[in-house]
Structure formats: structure tokens, C-alpha cells
Amino acid sequence: MSLMEVPPSYTEVTRHAVFPEPSHDEAARFNYLANFNKYMATTLSAGNKLAYDRRVLPAFVKEQGREPKDRFEIRHAMNKDPWHRFWSALKRNSMEMRQQNGRSMVLRQLDELDAKVRQFNEGRDTLQLNADVQVPRYQAAIDIHCMPGSYHGEERPGDVSAGANYDCGIFATTGGGLGALNDGGGQALVEWIKKERPGWTPKRILDLGCTIGHNIVPLALAFPDTEVIAIDTAAPSLRYGHARAQALGAYNLKFVQMNAEDMSAFADGSFDWVQTTMYLHELSGSALPRIIQESVRVLAPGGLMLHLEQPQYSDAMPLFEQFLRDWDAFNNNEPFWSSMHALDLKSIMADAGLPREVQFVTGVSAVVDETVFPKQSSGKGEDHGRAAYWNAYGAWKAAA
Ligand SMILES: C[S@@+](CC[C@H](N)C(=O)[O-])C[C@H]1O[C@@H](n2cnc3c(N)ncnc32)[C@H](O)[C@@H]1O
Structure with a gap:
């Protein structure tokens, strides 16, 4: 086939x-x-x-x-x-x-x-908008991936x-590769954590740059007794994402308008799991380390930090592949894609307080519904939905 x-x-x-x-x-x-x-x-x-x-x-x-x-x-x-x-x-x-x-x-x-x-x-009360939150200039200056008005633009207030x-x-852009609800990344996270820490139930999870919550809803549904908070600066995405999450039954998921560079509303060590999905590549060079630092601050001792992203460029990745992966940076309004993928994320996480000994990198593939995206029978080509693949850059913070 x-x-x-x-x-x-x-x-x-x-x-x-x-x-x-x-x-x-x-x-x-x-x-x-x-x-x-x-x-x-x-x-x-x-x-x-x-x-x-x-x-x-x-x-x-x-x-x-x-x-x-x-x-x-x-x-x-x-x-x-x-x-x-x-x-x-x-x-x-x-x-x-x-x-x-x-x-x-x-x-x-x-x-x-x-x-x-x-x-x-x-x-x-699971939707908390705050008109004082400014969209950062690095987000507002362009239409990210050619999306008119980016994530925050309003046709009318x-x-x-x-x-x-x-x-x-x-x-359309992913060729259906993220599954029926475009949540293949979030479903993969659920599958990963159940294997990694069977029986673990985090008390509080924080998702940064959630957009409309595609990948945090599966976590909220998998941990119905966990308080899950998803933040973003873009109000129209939060309004839609909150309604979508409620329609899908994720009642323990709160959407909050907040800039991840300043999460002073959250106490030190107040989340057991802090994470992002396909988010870091849209941050400016100065915002990214600040946000990692804030994430480490709010992470509880013994807690999990996890960032799902396309693989970072390294000496092991052929230059031709790096060039092809760079396409979006120069042709699709993704201004930080190229520089972010060349960053030494391990050093940035270590500088923020998660030493290399507690860090890990693992591969995660999208999990999608086989009724809608059937597996290939002959092994030729790629499976529908299984094409999407990320690296998880993570760490377990040392226990107190
Ligand atoms: C690529 S999208 C993230 C996709 C999303 N995590 C998912 O799983 O579908 C990037 C999002 O980050 C948000 N964002 C960018 N900078 C931010 C910041 N400093 N604080 C909070 N959200 C931010 C944008 O508004 C946008 O919704």
C-alpha cells in the first residue's frame, strides 16, 4: 500500500x-x-x-x-x-x-x-484573562508561520x-500527522510518562505557551485529579482553547493569560511537572533562558521538567539535513527556528539550576488514532501519524 x-x-x-x-x-x-x-x-x-x-x-x-x-x-x-x-x-x-x-x-x-x-x-473560573499582559515584541513583530495576526490577533475585540x-x-500542514484532534504530541507524553513513572500522579502540572491546548488536554484527561494550568500571552487562543478543553471534558485544566518570562504569580517549587510542547523554537534568544530559569524556579524538588521539540542540530546531524530543517526560518516566518535549534539546551538548563547529571534526552513519536490514520501494511513509506517525531529534553529536579 x-x-x-x-x-x-x-x-x-x-x-x-x-x-x-x-x-x-x-x-x-x-x-x-x-x-x-x-x-x-x-x-x-x-x-x-x-x-x-x-x-x-x-x-x-x-x-x-x-x-x-x-x-x-x-x-x-x-x-x-x-x-x-x-x-x-x-x-x-x-x-x-x-x-x-x-x-x-x-x-x-x-x-x-x-x-x-x-x-x-x-x-x-478555569479561564483567567488579563488585559494587562503584553504580547512580547518577538511574537508581535511578525505573522508567525504566515498566520495573519499570529496567535494573538483579533478580527474584532x-x-x-x-x-x-x-x-x-x-x-493540512502536518499532513494529518498529529492525529484526529491534532494532539499526537500530548498523547505521546501520556504514553511516555505511564511507562517512565508507572503510578505517578503529579499534583500540579504547568504548560507554557499552550496556544489552544492541543497537547495539554490529553495530560489533563489522563490525570483527572491533577490541577493543570496552561499559560499563554494570546487571548484569542486561550478563549478558544478553554472552550475546546471544556467541550472535551478537561475540567481540571485552567487557561491563564500570563507571560512565561515573569511567573511571579506562582510560588517557588509549586508544580510537580513543568513542560512545553513545540514552544521553545518560537522564543527569542533572550526570552528562552529567562523562561527556562522561571520554569526551574516554580518546579518542585523531585519534579519533572520536559520540553518537546524537533531534534537540536548537532555534529551528528548531517549539514544537508540541518539546511533542510532550517527552511521554516528563512521562508515561513519562524525567525528563531534556526538559532534555537543550534543552542546548547543542556547548558541553558544547567545554568538555570538543573545540572547535567539530572538531565535526559529521549525520542517521542506522535500517538494517533488508527481508525482515522491506519498503519501502513507493507512497511513502505511512513505510517500516517507516526511521521511526527520529537526529542524530549528533560530533567528530574533533585529531591529536597
Ligand atoms: C508554537 S506555539 C505552541 C504550541 C502549543 N504548545 C501546542 O502544544 O500546541 C507557541 C505559543 O507560545 C505563546 N508564547 C510565546 N511567547 C510566550 C511567552 N513569553 N509567554 C507565554 N506564551 C508565549 C504564543 O502565543 C503561542 O501560542
Whole structure:
């Protein structure tokens, strides 16, 4: 069975009570984009390596008398290659099409969405917004991954447009690889912790930069007696995320508008688990170490710190792979992607108070629903949903 024979299907995706309703054509566009992205990431992307090996590298060596010394030199050389330019333009366009489809789908039903969300949000103390919280400049200065208004923009005051657009479009960019509710990372965390610490029930969990809570809802559902707090600076994402979590039954999950650089509202050592999912790569170089420091401060002795991210660049990762992974930084408004992936996270965590002896790095793969994303039968290509893979950079803080 080939990759394209069992495509993820937008119409089959399990929705929740506040998910934007797609028309036939909107679902068809997202289906097209999901499969187009998978095709680009596999079949078409292979052409980049061919172009490099057969044309770009030999020309570079001929001109310079040596091989490229870093991912930046490869990028400059590849940016002149016609195949890479073609692939890159397709990829950028697919992101713009995702945003256009998602946003038009959300805006035409914004009244209904705001009303649905209000039903879940009004009068609940599990949503705590604070208009004094500023969106950091490193977030506000650009439209992150071409998302109009980023995570915090409002079409009109108090709306959920940014959160709803993020939720309905991520399926297309990941080719369905995060599962029906786009929560494959969170489900993987649940599976990981149950094996790592069987029987452990944290009393309090803190999730930083939760957006709409895709990956913290599975933890809240897995630990119903745990108090789970998810913070973010973006109000429209929090409004939508809170309603979504309530619709999915995560009543022990609180959404709080707060900047993770200053969590003075939380006492030292007040959480047993502090974590982030696909968050660190969107932080500026100065915010990241500050946030790690704050996270270590609020982590209880004996507690778990965990950051799920794409693998960091290292000497073991070929320069060509680093160049390809860098694509988003230079073509998709992810300004910190490149520099963040080159950081020495272990040193940053050690400087913040988690010495190397208590740190670990482990691999985590998305866990998704096999009814919607069946396993490949022949072993060819990738399993639907199992393509998403992260590194977990973590530490168990020394007990008191
Ligand atoms: C890539 S998204 C994180 C995805 C999310 N963790 C998930 O699992 O779906 C980054 C989020 O971090 C938030 N953010 C950025 N800087 C922040 C800060 N200093 N404090 C709190 N949230 C922040 C943004 O508003 C955005 O929602």
C-alpha cells in the first residue's frame, strides 16, 4: 500500500463542539493541502538531495575548493538551484493557501463560533484573562508561520478567530500527522510518562505557551485529579482553547493569560511537572533562558521538567539535513527556528539550576488514532501519524 492510497481525510477528522464547520469545498481544500504537504515532504523533497549531490555540491567544490562548512553555505548555494526554488515556492504557497482557507472558513462563521465558545467560557473560573499582559515584541513583530495576526490577533475585540484558524489548519500542514484532534504530541507524553513513572500522579502540572491546548488536554484527561494550568500571552487562543478543553471534558485544566518570562504569580517549587510542547523554537534568544530559569524556579524538588521539540542540530546531524530543517526560518516566518535549534539546551538548563547529571534526552513519536490514520501494511513509506517525531529534553529536579 503506498503513501497516497490511505490519505488522511479532513472529513473523517473527529471534531469537537467548537470546531469550525467546513463546507464541502473547504474540507476538499484542506484534504488537498494535507496530501500535497505529505507528497512534498517525501517524493518531491527527495529531489532536493538529488539536486545537491548531482549539481550544487560539485559546483560548490569546483568553485571553492572545499565542501560547505555549515548549513548557511548550503542554503545560499541551494537557493540558486531551480529544483530547490520550485520546491520551496510550492511549500511557501501551500502555507499561504492553508492560512487563506482556514481564515475564510473561520471568518464566515465567526458569529456562531464566538457564541459557541461563550457557552463554554462564561462564568467559568478555569479561564483567567488579563488585559494587562503584553504580547512580547518577538511574537508581535511578525505573522508567525504566515498566520495573519499570529496567535494573538483579533478580527474584532474578544473574538476567537486566531485560535479557530490555528485549530482547523494545522491538519493540512502536518499532513494529518498529529492525529484526529491534532494532539499526537500530548498523547505521546501520556504514553511516555505511564511507562517512565508507572503510578505517578503529579499534583500540579504547568504548560507554557499552550496556544489552544492541543497537547495539554490529553495530560489533563489522563490525570483527572491533577490541577493543570496552561499559560499563554494570546487571548484569542486561550478563549478558544478553554472552550475546546471544556467541550472535551478537561475540567481540571485552567487557561491563564500570563507571560512565561515573569511567573511571579506562582510560588517557588509549586508544580510537580513543568513542560512545553513545540514552544521553545518560537522564543527569542533572550526570552528562552529567562523562561527556562522561571520554569526551574516554580518546579518542585523531585519534579519533572520536559520540553518537546524537533531534534537540536548537532555534529551528528548531517549539514544537508540541518539546511533542510532550517527552511521554516528563512521562508515561513519562524525567525528563531534556526538559532534555537543550534543552542546548547543542556547548558541553558544547567545554568538555570538543573545540572547535567539530572538531565535526559529521549525520542517521542506522535500517538494517533488508527481508525482515522491506519498503519501502513507493507512497511513502505511512513505510517500516517507516526511521521511526527520529537526529542524530549528533560530533567528530574533533585529531591529536597
Ligand atoms: C508554537 S506555539 C505552541 C504550541 C502549543 N504548545 C501546542 O502544544 O500546541 C507557541 C505559543 O507560545 C505563546 N508564547 C510565546 N511567547 C510566550 C511567552 N513569553 N509567554 C507565554 N506564551 C508565549 C504564543 O502565543 C503561542 O501560542
